[in-house]
Amino acid sequence: MPFASAAGTALLRDDGVGSAKIVVDRATGCLLGATFVGHQTAELVHAATVAIVGQVPIGVLRHAVPSYPTSSELRLRLLEELPTNLR
Numbered sequence: 001m002p003f004a005s006a007a008g009t010a011l012l013r014d015d016g017v018g019s020a021k022i023v024v025d026r027a028t029g030c031l032l033g034a035t036f037v038g039h040q041t042a043e044l045v046h047a048a049t050v051a052i053v054g055q056v057p058i059g060v061l062r063h064a065v066p067s068y069p070t071s072s073e074l075r076l077r078l079l080e081e082l083p084t085n086l087r
Contacts, residue, residue, distance in 0.1 A: 001081060003038050006073040020044065022078050024086050029057045043072050058086055 003018040018038015025032050034048035051061055062079050066072035079087065 001074065001078055003071070003074060006071065006077050007069065020074055020078055022048070022082075024058055024082060026086065028055070029059060029086060030055045031058065031061070040071060043070070044075060047072060047075055058082065062087060 001020050003020065018036065018041070020037075021035045022031060023033040024030070031048065031051045033052070034045070036044045036048075047066075050056075058079060062076070066076055
């Protein structure tokens with residue numbers, strides 16, 4: 001998913017160049033991995049690390065709504081794009 005697809009990123013920066021991808025375990029519904037390429041990805045990496053280490057199900061992560069406007073909104077956009085059975 002492109003960084004610019006999150007409203008907060010597009011609002012805060014003109015250089016919203018980058019991409020993100022997540023990997024979800026179909027059996028457990030938990031986040032297994034995440035990749036972020038671009039500027040200022042630290043907040044995204046930290047949130048993904050907490051979710052992975054804590055084995056937080058995607059259904060629970062979707063309720064942790066990020067602040068607006070921030071780059072963290074990209075995390076919610078990634079979750080929204082998952083197939084319905086994984087949300």
